[in-house]
Every structure is written in C-alpha cells, then in structure tokens.
Amino acid sequence: MQKLGVTLGEVPMVWFVLTLFTLMASYFGGLTAGWFGKRWTIILGWSIFALVYVGFAYSYTLSICWVLVAVYGVHLGLIESSERVIAASLVNSHQRASAMGWYYFAYGIGALPASLLFGFFWNHVSDKFAFLWNAGLTCVAIVLFLIWLNPRKGLHDLSA
Numbered sequence: 001m002q003k004l005g006v007t008l009g010e011v012p013m014v015w016f017v018l019t020l021f022t023l024m025a026s027y028f029g030g031l032t033a034g035w036f037g038k039r040w041t042i043i044l045g046w047s048i049f050a051l052v053y054v055g056f057a058y059s060y061t062l063s064i065c066w067v068l069v070a071v072y073g074v075h076l077g078l079i080e081s082s083e084r085v086i087a088a089s090l091v092n093s094h095q096r097a098s099a100m101g102w103y104y105f106a107y108g109i110g111a112l113p114a115s116l117l118f119g120f121f122w123n124h125v126s127d128k129f130a131f132l133w134n135a136g137l138t139c140v141a142i143v144l145f146l147i148w149l150n151p152r153k154g155l156h157d158l159s160a
Helices: 008-036 038-058 062-089 093-124 127-148
Strands: none
Touching: 008 038, 008 062, 038 062, 038 127, 062 093, 093 127
C-alpha cells in the first residue's frame, strides 16, 4: 500500500480498518462454524485469504487495497475461533491450556520464516510473486487440511 500512497501516518488507520472488519466478521465466523462446521469455515477463510493475496498481487489502486484490507479482516474474523477450537479439540480437556500454548508457539515459529521468505521474495523477486507464492501455499494448505481432517476416513471429525 505504501507504493500506492499510504503514508506512515496512515498505517494506524489501516490497522483500524483491519481490526474493525475482523471484529465484525468474528460473530459471523461463529455462526458459519455452527451452520457449516469448523472445517468448512476454515476452508472458506483460507480461500478468502488466498483470493485477497491474489488481489494484492494485481491491485494497482489505493481504493482496491483498502477493500482488500477489509476483506482480509473478514478472513481473520471467520477463522480465528474455529482454528483455536480445533487446536483445543485435539487433546484431552485437562491439556487444553497447554494445547493453546503449543498452538501459538507453532503459529509464531511458522510466521517468522514465512515473513522472512515473503520479504526475501518481495525484495529479490517481486511483490507480485511474494503475494502469489503465499496464495499458492494457502491453496496447498487447504488441500492438506481437507486430506488430514477427512471425517470419512475416521480422522478428527470436525464437521460440527
């Protein structure tokens, strides 16, 4: 967005828009998880993420970027609670606090190299490639998620 004219002073407004849309979408994320299941809610959220990153790769106007930031917030609101519930549901009830600690540890450990790789691609290949790479990896993650959490094969029934 900086290339399109967002100043450093406007960055808090970007975060405000992102947070506002995340907050508004989190209620609907819970409803969606109740209606369609946590698994499909996460798949929907990750699909939105991939589409937003494709959008960022090809957006050339500031107004489109603002819309993409808002939609990115929707993605976060849809998936955050379902991801946490899945992490907690994989362990016994007395291990849930530890499971959440491990969830955030794994999330942070994964975010660091992902961010470094994104920055490397941004600086040494192109910003478009960095966004498309992340979108592609998200599509791979969706496929792996569908395989790993397949209730028909008896693995982790998360349909509810």
